[in-house]
Amino acid sequence: MAASPPHGSGGPSPVAARPASPVRELIPALAGIAVAAGALALAAEIPEKAGLTSFSPRWWPEGLAFLLLGLSVLHAVLALTRPAAAAERPAAAHRTGVLRLTAMLLSILGYGVLWYYVDFRVSTTVLLIALVYLGGGRGWKALLVFPAIVTATLYLLFGVLLKVPI
Amino acid sequence: MSPLVAGFSSLLDPTVLSCIALGAVLGMLVGAFPGITATMAVALASGFTLTLDPLPGLAVLLTIYVSSNFGDRVPAILVNTPGTPASIATTFDGYAMAQQGKAGLALTSSAFASAVGTFAGLLLLMFAAIPLSRLALQFGPAEMFALVVFGLTMMIGVSGGRVVKGLMAGAFGLLLGAVGRDPITGDLRFTFGLVELSDGVPFIAAIIGLFGIAEVFDQIITHRSGSSAAPITQFGKWFPTRADWRTMLKPLAVGSGVGGVVGVVPATGGDIAGILAWDQARRVSAHPEKFGKGSLEGLTAADTASNATLGGSTTTSLALGIPGDSVMAVMIGSMIVWGIQPGPSLFTRNPELVYSIAGIMIVATLLALGLSLLRMRSVAKLLDLPRHFLWTIILIFCMVGTYAVNNSIFDVGVMLLFGLVGLFMRRFSIPAGPVVLGLLLGKLAESNLRRALEIGGVSNILTSPIAVAILAVSLLALVLPALRAMRQRRRTTPATPVAE
Numbered sequence: 001m002a003a004s005p006p007h008g009s010g011g012p013s014p015v016a017a018r019p020a021s022p023v024r025e026l027i028p029a030l031a032g033i034a035v036a037a038g039a040l041a042l043a044a045e046i047p048e049k050a051g052l053t054s055f056s057p058r059w060w061p062e063g064l065a066f067l068l069l070g071l072s073v074l075h076a077v078l079a080l081t082r083p084a085a086a087a088e089r090p091a092a093a094h095r096t097g098v099l100r101l102t103a104m105l106l107s108i109l110g111y112g113v114l115w116y117y118v119d120f121r122v123s124t125t126v127l128l129i130a131l132v133y134l135g136g137g138r139g140w141k142a143l144l145v146f147p148a149i150v151t152a153t154l155y156l157l158f159g160v161l162l163k164v165p166i
Numbered sequence: 167m168s169p170l171v172a173g174f175s176s177l178l179d180p181t182v183l184s185c186i187a188l189g190a191v192l193g194m195l196v197g198a199f200p201g202i203t204a205t206m207a208v209a210l211a212s213g214f215t216l217t218l219d220p221l222p223g224l225a226v227l228l229t230i231y232v233s234s235n236f237g238d239r240v241p242a243i244l245v246n247t248p249g250t251p252a253s254i255a256t257t258f259d260g261y262a263m264a265q266q267g268k269a270g271l272a273l274t275s276s277a278f279a280s281a282v283g284t285f286a287g288l289l290l291l292m293f294a295a296i297p298l299s300r301l302a303l304q305f306g307p308a309e310m311f312a313l314v315v316f317g318l319t320m321m322i323g324v325s326g327g328r329v330v331k332g333l334m335a336g337a338f339g340l341l342l343g344a345v346g347r348d349p350i351t352g353d354l355r356f357t358f359g360l361v362e363l364s365d366g367v368p369f370i371a372a373i374i375g376l377f378g379i380a381e382v383f384d385q386i387i388t389h390r391s392g393s394s395a396a397p398i399t400q401f402g403k404w405f406p407t408r409a410d411w412r413t414m415l416k417p418l419a420v421g422s423g424v425g426g427v428v429g430v431v432p433a434t435g436g437d438i439a440g441i442l443a444w445d446q447a448r449r450v451s452a453h454p455e456k457f458g459k460g461s462l463e464g465l466t467a468a469d470t471a472s473n474a475t476l477g478g479s480t481t482t483s484l485a486l487g488i489p490g491d492s493v494m495a496v497m498i499g500s501m502i503v504w505g506i507q508p509g510p511s512l513f514t515r516n517p518e519l520v521y522s523i524a525g526i527m528i529v530a531t532l533l534a535l536g537l538s539l540l541r542m543r544s545v546a547k548l549l550d551l552p553r554h555f556l557w558t559i560i561l562i563f564c565m566v567g568t569y570a571v572n573n574s575i576f577d578v579g580v581m582l583l584f585g586l587v588g589l590f591m592r593r594f595s596i597p598a599g600p601v602v603l604g605l606l607l608g609k610l611a612e613s614n615l616r617r618a619l620e621i622g623g624v625s626n627i628l629t630s631p632i633a634v635a636i637l638a639v640s641l642l643a644l645v646l647p648a649l650r651a652m653r654q655r656r657r658t659t660p661a662t663p664v665a666e
Contacts, residue, residue: 028594032334039341039356046348046355054620057348060612061341061355068337075330090384090593097387104386108565108582112575124566128558135386135554146555154566157199162207164570 025079032072039065103134120159120166124151173521176221177529185222186526189229190533196230197237197249199567203370204234204250205492212500220504221522227500228526231493232284233534235436235473239276244269245560247378251370252436252475254602255444255468257377262460270404275462276469277538278406279418283470284531286422287429287477291484292524305431307617308627312636313431314611316442318603319640328597335591336600342367343608350616362576371568371581372605376598379581380588382560387589389553410462417447417463421470428471429478435491436472437606441599443471449646476527484508484520 043061111127128147137143158164177183189211196207208227215223238249243260256276263272305313318336345356346366357363406414421443428439447467448457457464475491483494485508498508506512506519513520551559568581591598618626627633 024594028331028334028596031590032338035338035341042356047353055350055616057351057353057355060616061344064337064341064344068334068341071330071334071337075334078330090595091388093387093593094390097389101383101386104561105582108561112578124562128562131558131561132554135557137552137554137558142554146558150559150562154562157195158566158570162570165573166566166569 022079026076029072029076029079032068032075036065036069036072039068100134104131107131107134121151121155124154169517170521173518173523174525176518176522177525179221181219181222182225182526183529185218185225186229186529186533189226190233190530190537192226193230193233193235193530194237194534194537197234197253198240199249199563203492203571204231204252205496207234208493209496212496215500220501220506220519223500223504224497224523225526227497228523229530229533231497232476232527232530233537235284235476236277236280236534236538239280239469239538240273241378243272243276245378245556246381247560247564248373250436251373252440252472253469254373254377254437254599255440255472256465258444258458258468258599259461259464262458263462263465266460268403268460271406271410271462272465274404274539275406275410275414276465277535279414279421279466279469280473280538281531281535282418283421283425283473284476284527286470287426287474287480288524288527288531289477290426290430290474291477291481291527292521304632306630307614307621308630308633309636311611311614311618311627312630312633312640314607314614316636316640318607318611319644328595331596332600335596335598336604339601339604339606340608340611342372342601342605344612346609349609349613350620360576362574366609367605368568368572368574368577368580369605370571371577372584373602374564374568375581375584375586376588376591376601378560378564379585380592380598382557383585383589384592385553386557406462413462414466416450417443417467418470420447420450421467422474424467425471425474426478429475429480429491430482431478435479436475437602439475440468440472441603444468480523480527484512484523 039061043058043065046056046058046061048056048058107127107130110130111123114123114126125147128150129143132142132146137146155166159166177186192207192211193204196204207230211226211230212223215226218226234250235252238253239256239260241247241249242253242256243264246257246261248254248257260272260276263269343366346364347353348355354364362368424443424446425436425439428442429435444457444464444467447463448454451457451461451463453461453463479491479494483498501508506516564581565578568577569575571577588598590596591601622629627637
């Protein structure tokens with residue numbers, strides 16, 4: 001397996017050398033521009049307190065938003081003007097994988113609601129069964145024993161030992 | 167009897183030794199579970215230890231502090247999830263090593279580096295406590311701002327060659343750091359009316375999302391059922407060879423130095439030290455290109471430095487009464503309840519206690535090292551788990567662990583949101599390290615810059631010798647790699663015709 005990029009990075013795990021697409025490289029730039037524009041709009045709503053200090057509470061976030069905007073535009077220009085070179089790109093995502101992730105996120109959302117009404121041990125067991133099933137686990141060991149053991153461990157560690165109000 | 171002998175001999179009490187053993191096991195567990203920080207564990211344990219005498223009580227708390235800094239490396243290396251913020255930089259090379267089938271070597275080397283780092287920090291505590299703490303006490307806003315600028319130059323280093331994307335991520339992180347109360351006026355910024363954001367973006371939730379959850383999400387969307395792609399199933403050799411030790415010597419020295427100094431500076435901890443040392447080790451390495459791709463040097467420097475901060479932060483806490491990090495803030499609270507007032511007078515009134523504390527940390531380090539080496543094989547077997555089990559375990563422990571930090575469902579939502587942000591960044595090869603740096607240093611940078619400018623304008627910064635020296639080093643840190651690259655290009659260009 002290829003080495004991952006710096007990870008602090010949390011860089012993509014499996015990577016492959018494929019030509020970088022200028023259009024694809026525009027997406028991070030557009031995301032950066034959108035975040036910067038949003039930050040500028042939100043910063044305009046921060047109340048000014050003239051006279052209290054020499055610096056308004058807006059100046060730092062506005063300065064950073066302009067910095068992000070400038071860097072995003074620079075990235076877009078570089079993506080369009082530089083020739084596409086072979087670059088390390090993450091392994092391709094699969095439609096089934098995306099659907100699986102969506103289903104898991106919905107299960108977690110449901111867990112948040114269920115936890116509110118039902119005991120932690122019950123709601124967590126239900127979530128674990130759902131996550132294992134969606135991840136591809138089958139059979140009584142995967143769908144019954146594993147969730148029971150993990151729930152018991154969580155309850156003992158957080159509920160009993162650390163006295164977290166779960 | 168000298169204070170040194172008196173301090174160390176008090177550790178022979180079986181109660182103290184039992185408390186150290188208990189603290190070591192708790193600390194290792196705390197570190198290994200993402201979301202449970204050493205601060206949280208020490209805070210919870212202090213509720214129980216206040217019923218004990220000061221020395222056994224301190225033995226539990228200090229040992230949790232030390233051993234959690236060993237346990238947190240395991241998930242950082244095996245699943246790319248820092249067990250605590252102090253092991254963020256461990257993921258840079260540790261996870262990459264594990265992916266290359268060197269998980270065993272990474273785990274063992276990390277344990278040794280952590281032990282060396284802790285011992286280096288403790289030497290600082292024992293021999294240089296007062297002079298170094300007096301120097302740190304002179305740090306005003308100008309010096310702190312310069313120090314933060316120095317930290318921010320590391321964004322280039324952790325960008326892995328994707329400089330513009332790295333800087334974009336850094337600016338995004340700094341913007342996230344602006345969420346919450348304005349550090350000077352107290353005005354709320356970017357909180358959307360949510361009380362939970364008034365103290366800023368929950369840091370633990372954000373880093374668990376960006377690193378751990380994003381990794382799981384990425385695996386979920388790229389994994390094909392039936393494929394045998396289990397990235398980390400080979401552990402390779404376990405113990406470093408003589409050649410490995412030689413490779414580790416320089417980063418051990420760099421990490422010890424960086425960690426000791428960073429630890430002394432109040433409010434900075436192992437997270438910053440680890441990243442800083444990783445970057446410094448990369449700069450002085452003969453193979454900087456391997457950093458971030460499974461470099462033993464990178465792993466060693468990061469782990470040595472983050473553990474070396476323990477001694478430095480204890481030094482500042484005991485000598486000045488100023489907490490060196492958040493764990494020491496909790497610890498100082500417990501000490502005051504016990505009637506021990508940390509500060510310069512502690513060294514004259516109760517010197518044997520200082521040596522007892524150093525002794526507890528030495529024993530705790532040896533115990534944590536032993537436990538780390540013993541348990542590696544069984545812990546590493548976690549990777550043999552089928553994907554659906556591994557994903558489920560990581561997701562649920564991250565969720566419940568994140569909830570437990572502040573008993574907040576909101577934090578869990580933030581963690582999942584940052585998981586999606588991290589997934590987006592991974593899909594488009596945007597490094598997440600600079601986001602963490604920005605988030606970590608943003609508030610410090612803003613508040614100290616504004617204070618320094620309010621006090622005396624730009625001249626306030628430029629007339630401080632310490633600030634100027636640190637800024638000069640920052641400038642060098644930015645310029646030198648570029649100059650080095652230019653020089654290398656010049657060297658290779660005339661060589662080409664000769665080769666032809």
